[in-house]
Amino acid sequence: MPSQQYGYRNYAAVRDGIPETVLRPTVSFTVAHGTFSWSADALIDTGSPVSVFTRNVADALELSLASAMDRQKIAIAGGLHEAFKFPISLALDPLDEMSWNTFGWFLCGDMESWKLPVSALFGTEGFFDRWKVTFALRDGYFSVGPYSEQ
Structure with a gap:
């Protein structure tokens, strides 16, 4: 399976009291548990040790x-x-072949205080341990694909 390229998305932010627009590596995803599923956006977060989802997704x-x-x-x-x-x-x-079974951590509280307009953070456990991610900010995209041994 080849890698899939995704464009960085613009998000509003405030730095030192000044509004600005920042580019963030986010993807649309669908999560399922049992007979229920939910679609939303996630931030690809290299600093997160685990993949976490908001309380809204758990609900x-x-x-x-x-x-x-x-x-x-x-x-x-x-x-x-x-x-x-x-x-x-x-x-x-949009690729169904980029699907997998894993574990997700669902927050008891909410991520609203983080001021990120996403429903999940994809981190090491549950995302980076499964997918090879290459960031090419200058070119305006990042790619997600399988490791060569998969």
Whole structure:
């Protein structure tokens, strides 16, 4: 399977009180658990140790936090956040062949305070451990594809 190229997307941000536009590597995805699925956008986050999803996604998938495989506080975005681990399947849009089974951490709270207009952060566990990502900011794209041994 060849790599898929994605364009960086413009997002509004505020730095030192001054509004600006920043380019972020984001992808559209579909997550599923059981018979429920949800589509949204995720930030490809090289600094995140795990892939995390907002509480809104957990609610859309009708996840019962009491039935989580694991529950822990995870260090992400400069703080500790309570999160719940569930088996999920993920697919990157628009290619169905870029789908896989993994685990996702669902935050008990919300990521709204981070001021990111996404429903997930794709990090090391659940994304980078599966896909090879190449960033080409000067060329205006990044690519996601399989490692050669897959």
